[in-house]
Amino acid sequence: MRKAAGFAFVGTDPEFTGYSVEVEIADPDQLAAGRHYTPTGMYTYAIPGIIAMVEFDGGAFHRTQPITCEHVQAVLRRVSGTDVTLTALQLATTWTDRACQATAYRKGRVLLAGDAAHIHSPLGGQGLNLGLGDAMNLGWKLAATIRGDAPADLLDSYSRERHPVGAQILDWSRAQVALMRPSRSTRAFEAIIRDLIATPDGATYFAERVWGVSLCHELGGGHPLVGRSAPDFELACGMRLGELLRDGRGLLLDFGPRAPLRALADRWRGRISYVAGEARDRLGLTAVLVRPDGLVAWATDIEPDLKETARAAARWFGEPDAAYQGA
Numbered sequence: 001m002r003k004a005a006g007f008a009f010v011g012t013d014p015e016f017t018g019y020s021v022e023v024e025i026a027d028p029d030q031l032a033a034g035r036h037y038t039p040t041g042m043y044t045y046a047i048p049g050i051i052a053m054v055e056f057d058g059g060a061f062h063r064t065q066p067i068t069c070e071h072v073q074a075v076l077r078r079v080s081g082t083d084v085t086l087t088a089l090q091l092a093t094t095w096t097d098r099a100c101q102a103t104a105y106r107k108g109r110v111l112l113a114g115d116a117a118h119i120h121s122p123l124g125g126q127g128l129n130l131g132l133g134d135a136m137n138l139g140w141k142l143a144a145t146i147r148g149d150a151p152a153d154l155l156d157s158y159s160r161e162r163h164p165v166g167a168q169i170l171d172w173s174r175a176q177v178a179l180m181r182p183s184r185s186t187r188a189f190e191a192i193i194r195d196l197i198a199t200p201d202g203a204t205y206f207a208e209r210v211w212g213v214s215l216c217h218e219l220g221g222g223h224p225l226v227g228r229s230a231p232d233f234e235l236a237c238g239m240r241l242g243e244l245l246r247d248g249r250g251l252l253l254d255f256g257p258r259a260p261l262r263a264l265a266d267r268w269r270g271r272i273s274y275v276a277g278e279a280r281d282r283l284g285l286t287a288v289l290v291r292p293d294g295l296v297a298w299a300t301d302i303e304p305d306l307k308e309t310a311r312a313a314a315r316w317f318g319e320p321d322a323a324y325q326g327a
């Protein structure tokens with residue numbers, strides 16, 4: 001679909017072919033269990049026969065030929081520097097570190113999400129969540145557009161918000177490749193990164209990147225939480241924020257209650273739910289507006305300014321219902 005619709009798909013060429021295989025080995029003692037960097041690539045071996053390996057061949061093998069036991073054995077011998085013998089190939093797949101992204105995710109009525117919009121090496125296991133994030137961002141916008149109550153540029157905001165996130169993940173996967181290159185300087189660089197990860201700040205940085213906690217979508221807005229995934233507040237009633245979002249609507253969470261905020265949410269009845277109550281830890285907030293995809297659209301630590309709240313609601317949820325205009 002991407003090709004048929006003429007989307008530009010740009011990025012970087014592969015440096016290696018990766019293999020994930022399950023094999024039977026005649027002489028398993030030749031291989032040491034665990035991860036090993038070698039002069040031609042890297043392999044990890046889990047006993048009895050699960051092997052992942054990369055050979056820095058410029059991605060030459062991937063998808064060009066059938067994966068045979070002989071070929072896997074030849075690669076494993078080159079990468080491990082042993083003359084290990086494979087007797088059977090049970091399962092095999094190849095992949096590369098080619099990293100490409102569509103320059104925009106929308107062309108008229110065609111929208112891209114997931115691997116159709118971006119591909120990168122599976123190292124670090126980011127691809128699936130990246131696609132799920134696209135789907136969460138896009139789903140409610142499509143629904144609002146189809147219902148006819150979406151603000152004018154809501155659907156275009158999908159590409160604007162998700163393209164930078166995809167670009168970040170592609171660069172994250174490229175950085176991992178840079179740490180795997182079979183050279184002495186790369187090993188030295190990797191040792192420095194390991195030292196940094198061993199510090200509390202380094203561990204926090206890497207954990208937040210891998211889990212996506214540090215992810216912030218550029219939504220514009222004064223509060224530092226805007227554009228971030230809403231904290232999963234535990235409310236006094238025992239429910240969590242995640243449960244309150246399951247009906248696919250936005251959520252105005254009021255650590256109040258405040259009658260004017262309820263009245264304001266009522267004007268977007270059906271599109272924004274209003275929930276009031278205390279939370280176990282409300283992180284200093286007094287109220288927060290959450291989009292159906294779980295991103296914070298607006299938040300405040302002080303007494304809510306109703307005009308500001310209404311502006312944020314209109315920006316993401318369109319015009320208020322006429323029946324409630326006077327409220």
Ligand SMILES: Cc1cc2nc3c(=O)[nH]c(=O)nc-3n(C[C@H](O)[C@H](O)[C@H](O)COP(=O)(O)OP(=O)(O)OC[C@H]3O[C@@H](n4cnc5c(N)ncnc54)[C@H](O)[C@@H]3O)c2cc1C
Nearest residue numbers: 020093094095113114115116122124125126127128129131
């Ligand atoms: C070896 C490997 C390991 C990975 N490991 C991880 C990991 O640990 N963690 C992680 O998060 N990600 C991992 N990934 C990435 C992850 O698998 C992908 O990012 C994810 O599957 C993409 O989902 P998708 O729905 O966008 O695309 P796909 O999973 O490719 O789904 C697209 C579907 O559309 C179908 N389709 C295509 N064309 C048409 C058509 N014309 N009509 C109808 N149907 C069509 C296809 O058959 C396919 O079923 C890995 C990938 C690989 C290759």
